[in-house]
Amino acid sequence: xxTDPQGLxxxxxxxxxxxxxxxxxxxxxxxDAGADGEAIGxxxxxxxxxxxxxxxxxxxxxxxxxxxxxxxRRITWESPRLEPAFDAWPDxxxxxxxxxxAIRYYLNMVTHGYSAPYWDWPRWExxxxxxxxxxxxxxxxxxxFEVVFAETxxxxxxxxxxxxxxxxxxxxxxxxxxxxVHDFGxxxxxxxAGERVxxxxxxxxxxxxxxxxxxLPLTGGHVPRSLAGAEADEIExxxxxxxxxxxxxxxxxxxxRTFLEVQRELLGDPGPHPVIAVDPYIESLPPSGDLAALAAxxxxxxxxxxxxxxxxTWLLQGWxxxxxxxxxxxxxxxxxxSEVPHQGLLLIDLWGEHAPMWRDGMHGRRWIWTAVHNFxxxxxxxxDLAGLARDVSELEAERPERLEGIGLAPxxxxxxxxxxxxxxxxxxxxxxxxxxxDEFAVQRYGIDDDRAREAxxxxxxxxxxxxxxRSIPSPVIARPWSADAPFAxxxxxxxxxxxxxxxxxxxxDAENDPAVLGDLPCIARAARLLIAxxxxxxxxxALEHDVVELAGHVLAQQARLHIRGILAAFERHDADGIRANxxxxxxxxxxxxxxxxxxxxxxxxxxxxxxxxxAGTPAEAVAMERDARSLVSVWGHQASDLHDYSGRxxxxxxxxxYVPRWQAWADWLADAAEHxxxxxxxxxxxxxxxxxxxxxxxxxxxxxxxLAPTAAASSVLTGLGY
Numbered sequence: 171x172x173t174d175p176q177g178l179x180x181x182x183x184x185x186x187x188x189x190x191x192x193x194x195x196x197x198x199x200x201x202d203a204g205a206d207g208e209a210i211g212x213x214x215x216x217x218x219x220x221x222x223x224x225x226x227x228x229x230x231x232x233x234x235x236x237x238x239x240x241x242x243r244r245i246t247w248e249s250p251r252l253e254p255a256f257d258a259w260p261d262x263x264x265x266x267x268x269x270x271x272a273i274r275y276y277l278n279m280v281t282h283g284y285s286a287p288y289w290d291w292p293r294w295e296x297x298x299x300x301x302x303x304x305x306x307x308x309x310x311x312x313x314x315f316e317v318v319f320a321e322t323x324x325x326x327x328x329x330x331x332x333x334x335x336x337x338x339x340x341x342x343x344x345x346x347x348x349x350x351v352h353d354f355g356x357x358x359x360x361x362x363a364g365e366r367v368x369x370x371x372x373x374x375x376x377x378x379x380x381x382x383x384x385x386l387p388l389t390g391g392h393v394p395r396s397l398a399g400a401e402a403d404e405i406e407x408x409x410x411x412x413x414x415x416x417x418x419x420x421x422x423x424x425x426x427r428t429f430l431e432v433q434r435e436l437l438g439d440p441g442p443h444p445v446i447a448v449d450p451y452i453e454s455l456p457p458s459g460d461l462a463a464l465a466a467x468x469x470x471x472x473x474x475x476x477x478x479x480x481x482x483t484w485l486l487q488g489w490x491x492x493x494x495x496x497x498x499x500x501x502x503x504x505x506x507x508s509e510v511p512h513q514g515l516l517l518i519d520l521w522g523e524h525a526p527m528w529r530d531g532m533h534g535r536r537w538i539w540t541a542v543h544n545f546x547x548x549x550x551x552x553x554d555l556a557g558l559a560r561d562v563s564e565l566e567a568e569r570p571e572r573l574e575g576i577g578l579a580p581x582x583x584x585x586x587x588x589x590x591x592x593x594x595x596x597x598x599x600x601x602x603x604x605x606x607x608d609e610f611a612v613q614r615y616g617i618d619d620d621r622a623r624e625a626x627x628x629x630x631x632x633x634x635x636x637x638x639x640r641s642i643p644s645p646v647i648a649r650p651w652s653a654d655a656p657f658a659x660x661x662x663x664x665x666x667x668x669x670x671x672x673x674x675x676x677x678x679d680a681e682n683d684p685a686v687l688g689d690l691p692c693i694a695r696a697a698r699l700l701i702a703x704x705x706x707x708x709x710x711x712a713l714e715h716d717v718v719e720l721a722g723h724v725l726a727q728q729a730r731l732h733i734r735g736i737l738a739a740f741e742r743h744d745a746d747g748i749r750a751n752x753x754x755x756x757x758x759x760x761x762x763x764x765x766x767x768x769x770x771x772x773x774x775x776x777x778x779x780x781x782x783x784x785a786g787t788p789a790e791a792v793a794m795e796r797d798a799r800s801l802v803s804v805w806g807h808q809a810s811d812l813h814d815y816s817g818r819x820x821x822x823x824x825x826x827x828y829v830p831r832w833q834a835w836a837d838w839l840a841d842a843a844e845h846x847x848x849x850x851x852x853x854x855x856x857x858x859x860x861x862x863x864x865x866x867x868x869x870x871x872x873x874x875x876x877l878a879p880t881a882a883a884s885s886v887l888t889g890l891g892y
Contacts, residue, residue, distance in 0.1 A: 181227040181379055185299050186234065189245055190252040195259055197221045198230060204268060209307075211598075212266040213237040218258035226381035228274075229267075231302035232598065236267055244613035245303050246591060247584045248712040250296050267598045270566055273538050273575025274597050275308045275518070276301055277583075279387070279447070282312040283344040283801065284547035284582035284816055288780035294373050302380045304594035308445060308577070309377060311384040314370035316343045317363045318436055319389060322429040328397050334358065336394050339797035340784070342806075348452045349392030349414060350407040354806060355797040359790040367436050374437050383445055385485055386437075388475065389429050390450030391415035391422045403457035408810045414457070417450060418470030426474035443481040445516070451490050455497050461505040469509035476514065484510065488527050488537075489520045503533055512536065520579055523554065523561060524639040528570055538575040539565055543589055547582030547802075549819040550641030551633045551723050553589035559603050562596040582816075584771065587614075587712075588626075588634065603630070614716075615700075616708035625696040632689040632696075633723075642686055642723075645730040646759060646828055647817035650835030650858065653842075653849050655737060686727055694724050694892035697883060704880040714879035718769050721883035722819050725762050728890055729755055736836055745844035752836030759829045761889065765882045767821035767875035774822030775871040777802065792869060799866045803827060808859055822873035827865040831858055 179198035187193040195218055203225045204210050211233030212223040220237065224230025238244060241260050243252060289297075294313075301309055316337045323333035338346060339355025340362070346352055377384045391414050392405070398413035405414055415422045434440065448471060450456075456464060475482050491498040507515065516536050519527045523541040539561075543553060562576060578593055588610060595601060607630055611622040633642070697720035700713055707713045732755035739747030766772040781798035785791035802823065805812035817823075834857045842849035875882075 178224070178227060178230070181381070182222055182224070182230045182234070185227075185231050185302055185380075188295070188299055189250065189303075190255050192256070192259070195219050199223045201225055206270075207272055208268055208270060209272070210266060210268045211236070212264060213262060214264035215259045215262040217261075220259035227379075228302050228305055228307055228381050231299075231380070232305040233265075233267055235303040235305075236265065236598070237262060239609065239613060240265075242612050242616070242618065244591065244610070245300065246587050246614075246712065247300070248587060248715050249614075249709050250300070254708060269305065269598050270569070271575045271597055273308050273516075273577070274305045274594075275310070275385075275538055275540055275575060275577025275579065276304075276306040277310040278542070278579040278581055279310060279312060279347065279449070279452075280344045280581045281310075281583055283341055285584060286313075287341045287343065287801075288777075288784060288798070290783075291369055291372055294369065295376065298373070298376050298380065301377075301382065304590075305597050306382065306577075306594075308383050308385050308575070310387075310447060310579075311370070311373060311377070312344060312347065312387050313373055314366040314437065315347050315387050316340070316358070317366050317370075318429065318433045319347070320363070321432045321436070322389070322425065323393065323397065325428050325432065326393075326397055326425060328394055332394055332396065339800070340794065341781070341797045341801040345407075347387055347389070348449050349390055349405055349412040349454060350452075351410055351806065352392070352394075352412055354410075355800060356793060359785050359787075359794070361786050362784060365784070370437050384440070385445045385447050386433065386440060388426065388446050388448040390448050390471075391417055391425060392450075393425070405451065405454035405457065407454045408812055409807060410810075412454075414450070416467075416470070417474070418466035422470055423474040423477060427478055430475075430478045440479075442479065443483070444479050445483045445485050446475055446479070447485040447487075448475075449487050449489070451494075452487060453490065453493055455494060459497060459502060461501060464502055464506040465508050468506040472510040472514050482514070483516050484514055485516050485518065487518045487520050488532070489518075492521065492525055492527060507533055507535065516574065518579065522576075523558060526561075528573070532570075532572065534572070536572045536574050538577055539573065540577040540579040541593060542579055542581065544580040544582050544585055545641065546816040547585070548641070548647060548815070548817045549585075549644050549719075549722070549726075551586060551719060552638045552641050553586050553634050554636055554638045555589065555592055555603050555607070555630060555634045556636045557639060558589065558593055559596060559601050562593070563600045566600065588629075614709065615703060615713045617703060617706055619703060619706070621699040621702055622707075625699040628692045628696040628699075629720075632685070632692050642727070644723075644726045644817070644819065645733055646726045646762065646819065646824065647814050649813050650831055651855065652851055653740065653839060655733075687730075690724050690727060691892065693720055694887050694890070697721050697724070697887060698892070701880045701884050715769060715771070717883045718765055718772065718879050719819075721886045722762055722765055722772075724890060724892065725758055725765070725886050726819065729758050729762075732758065736839065740839045740843055743843045743846060745840045748836055748840040748843060752833065752840070755832055755836070756829060759824055759832065761886055762819065763821050763824040763829070763873075764875060764877065765879075765886055766819050766824065767873050768877050768879040768882045772818070772820050773871070773873045774799075774802075774818075774820045774826075775873050777820070778871055795869060796866060799868070804862050804866055808862075813862070820873075821875070822871035823865075825873070826868070826871070827861065830861045830865075834858060834861060 182198045183193040201223045209225050209229045211229035213233040214221050222230045320333045336352050342351045374384050392412040395413045402413040404411045519539045521542045522539040607626045608623045611626040612618050700717050732751045735751035770776050781794040782791040785794050802816045838854045
């Protein structure tokens with residue numbers, strides 16, 4: 171971004187105009203950074219003229235965001251524009267904001283799979299403006315990685331068809347990029363490479379124009395066997411085995427040089443001080459635990475990067491040190507990092523809100539704190555708001571050694587908006603959460619009404635209460651797999667792995683938390699309060715979105731009562747009781763499907779159509795749809811144990827996959843009870859697999875609805891007795 175006043179003004183006014191503001195009445199001024207490079211923003215308004223100041227465009231845009239909040243407005247995923255627009259900029263006294271966090275990181279590698287694999291430029295443009303308004307300085311940018319990597323493989327001698335097969339699916343690119351998945355899905359459309367490169371160039375250019383530092387990905391050396399060599403070691407993840415070029419070898423240095431050269435050719439020059447993310451062992455074990463081998467691997471990665479960009483920073487997630495803590499003992503971590511200069515490495519305390527590493531030290535390294543919050547993009551309403559405010563305020567007050575920033579690294583976005591709005595506001599100073607929520611309730615729906623405030627107080631005491639750092643799993647998405655509670659043995663996503671086999675699906679049993687059902691009356695009450703605002707609130711999209719999700723949560727959680735009823739009836743050998751409870755479950759799930767259908771973001775067809783839009787031929791469209799369907803259902807191969815990791819409360823997905831699975835399970839139990847025989851588990855599992863594969867291979871989803879979202883939600887709550 172140009173640092174001259176004209177360049178800064180044009181950039182910030184561009185954001186103002188795109189969100190629907192009158193940019194012609196906005197004055198933008200540059201101000202100097204504070205002590206230690208502290209970012210500062212400021213605003214004031216008088217006689218219809220709004221003045222924004224900032225040390226850079228992000229700081230000035232963040233000041234704009236605070237100004238809007240002061241006037242009862244807030245730009246969010248659901249409300250990306252000022253609607254209605256101000257007739258004139260309201261008066262405001264000069265107000266200054268500042269942050270001690272030089273780095274404000276955003277996105278996760280896998281966000282590009284669970285949320286953004288099919289985004290076009292208009293959607294990315296909105297997100298980049300969201301980033302600027304929310305203070306982001308370092309967004310992770312994976313778009314077109316697969317194109318860069320395919321060209322790198324070709325230049326390294328891998329045949330084009332073999333390279334394309336290795337790349338596989340667009341939706342699964344994040345996991346391919348770190349040596350997880352390969353040769354799965356696809357092929358990508360013929361026009362994909364050209365269009366993705368153009369999109370990536372626009373994203374990177376706009377991020378740089380906004381004053382951000384795009385974090386660029388780099389291969390960790392996971393390549394086809396033909397390139398790695400017959401003797402190369404492999405790493406394993408979820409049943410996929412990936413050959414890996416030894417990071418300390420000249421072969422890896424050559425691969426990195428080629429990759430970075432291709433990346434620069436296709437996406438543009440990142441400048442002399444790029445931030446480059448490479449995670450060679452993100453959820454896989456290194457081939458060797460030998461300390462010397464680990465030291466050589468760390469040294470090799472750093473050396474390969476800095477041979478191309480001497481001023482580069484290697485961004486490394488600390489996730490493996492948590493996830494495989496049994497392997498990553500302190501001496502192994504120390505060895506791995508030992509030969510990487512301190513200024514050359516930035517470590518992420520990734521799951522800081524739930525399993526913080528920093529309290530035990532960050533291995534003496536520069537580091538940033540981030541919250542993951544969401545796993546897989548699956549439906550879950552939760553987030554410890556008070557804990558988030560406490561954690562960020564503590565970091566600001568204590569300034570732990572070598573802390574350089576904070577951020578958000580969710581596996582998926584466009585969920586639990588309140589959590590992300592609070593997190594980004596906290597970067598600019600401490601917040602009293604109760605007061606903040608009262609203001610958020612006004613900003614969220616564009617109406618100053620006590621019913622909105624009461625609704626959010628109820629939600630803050632339940633879904634977003636202290637301690638809610640883990641998702642509340644939806645029983646609807648659980649995979650029926652035996653005659654026992656079908657979601658009782660599945661492990662929490664993200665928890666450190668222990669020795670022995672582990673189930674990777676995240677639909678864990680919530681029966682041990684009585685608050686899940688106990689909180690439902692309060693959540694239903696909050697939904698009712700918001701429904702009462704539907705004829706008055708200007709920001710209907712946000713209100714309808716929230717009402718549908720809240721009513722859907724209540725309906726889904728009460729569905730576990732029918733599942734319990736089926737299990738209890740089976741224990742009594744009561745076939746009629748099984749069928750009666752199964753019918754109640756079926757009706758409730760179809761009601762949930764109809765509710766979800768009232769909103770475009772909760773329809774399977776929206777996801778499917780966005781995938782198909784990238785295709786140039788009918789055959790390409792079918793391949794794109796299959797991969798899109800795979801990610802939110804089976805995920806990978808049937809043997810990969812990732813079923814429903816990305817399950818959603820989506821119309822079409824509920825009625826066409828979840829309902830048939832539950833019906834098959836209930837029929838299987840009822841048949842066994844009726845004939846007084848032990849149920850044949852293998853017969854059930856074959857049926858479930860067939861249902862899943864049929865859904866994965868289907869084409870199209872007729873899941874739209876003309877029902878009013880608030881009317882549908884009201885009907886659901888009435889049917890449940892709320």
